[in-house]
Amino acid sequence: MDRNDTPGSDAILAHNRRFIPGGISSVNRSIDPAIAFVKGEGAYLWDAGGKRYIDYHAGFAPYFLGHNFKPVNDAAAAALTTGESLFGAGPSQLEGALAELIVTHVPAVEKLTLLNTGSEADALAVRIARAVTGRKHVIVMQGGYNGNSDELACNVFNTVADIGPRVSPGEYPLKPLGAGTTVLDTRFVHAINFNDLESVRYVCRRYPVAALVTEPLLQNIGVVRPDPGYLEGLRALADDFGFLLVFDEVKTGFRHALGGFSAISGVTPDLVVYGKAVANGFPIAMVGGKAQYMDSIVDPDPARRPFVAGTYNGHPVAVAAAIETVRHLAANAGEIYPRMEKMGAAMETGLLDIFRRAGIAGCVARQGSAFSFYFMEKPPRDLHDIVEGHDFARDVALRRDLIGRGVFFVPIATKQCSLSAAHTMEDVAFTLEQFEAALKSL
Secondary structure (H helix, E strand, C coil), rough: CCCHHHHHHHHHHHHHHHHCHHCCHHHHHHHCCCCCEEEEEEEEECCCCCEEEEECCCCCCCCCCEECCCHHHHHHHCCCCCCCCCCCCCCCHHHHHHHHHHHHCCCCEEEEEEEHHHHHHHHHHHHCCCCCCCCCCCEEEEEEEEECCCCCCCCCCCCCHHHHCCCCCCCCCCCCCCCCCCCCCEEEHHHECCHHHHHHHHHCCCCCCEEEECCCEEECCCHHHHHHHCCHHHHHHHHCCCCCEEEEECCCCCCCCCCCCHHHHHCCCCEEEHHHHHHCCCCHHHHEEEEHHHHHHHHCCCHHHCCCCCCCCHHHHHHHHHHHHHHHHHHHHHHHHHHHHHHCCCCCCHHHHHHHHCCCCCEEEECEEEEEEEEECCCCHHHHHHHCCCCCCHHHHHHHHHHHHEEEEECCCCCCCCCCCCHHHHHHHHHHHHHHHHHHHC
């Protein structure tokens, strides 16, 4: 379609609503204002009206190298011209090459299997944990997002009324993200607060726990960092109680280090889930971890073998994109990750200075290229800190004002912002100027 013939954002949404519920195929993309983007390049997005934005949303964070990064796109395109196809039978050289790269560069992964989405991968990790432990119960984190399966899609964006007062040790009532979740599934799920080791003990003493699933730092309610010793404590509890420690690194993996956040922390999970940045926006995910657990997928006893299959698992286009992404990160890690840390630190310092000059209580939580701001005195340790202390309305109002100024922080309160390797210090400086102006306008 010629750019001059592109309808406006409102017209696109109105048209789509005639055929798609809500007009958008993923409900978390429904935002106000309802901007229809038509182009992404590097650190920038363009809407249907031709307006350019500096993008800090990055499609929920997969674009670590920037939108339409040419080497990755070229590798994906090449997979279409070599005769490699989705054969549906037998091994593939491409999937073997990607698996070897991941095992080589990620200390937590001895073997892996490929899927298409983080939701599938998280669900499979739980299935593997149940198969190898013979147990059913699972621990998840308040404010953590581990995909859209019935059991794991709960207790993410809750209010104080939903979750009740803080308790420790203890667990919280389950709040599914939507209708249709069955009681049979959720009775085996236990939600606790992040950074609360005593509540892990509390649950494990009452139930046979198969897995504890957590992002090693929460990145769906902004950025919530683990306390010193917390991840080490989870590792020790997993060993003591016999459950599998599962790190959901769909967001953290490859964005913060080539070896994932487990390499940064020095804590090795039993299973780990990756997605998003591993292929710079192409749809792929993986479950990896210790060989003794991954090999359960091919256990000769069907009664002990967790089922995994998928027509599009290991699709050559996505696998080729992932191979190029990992190779690029491996070859340039010494330049990319320090530069991302430098830009992230500049953003953090600048935002804190703005809050200070404005006389407004505000803080910044950050890990490398991922950051979030809160209208609070200090960064949160868990979901309760956020729902009890953060000004959600002001957060959304500020983000909407920034959109008018050409800076795209997705207008959803507390959502993480993501720098990419395509951003520049000039982009950061401009963003800080507009953030200060937007804060004053409120």
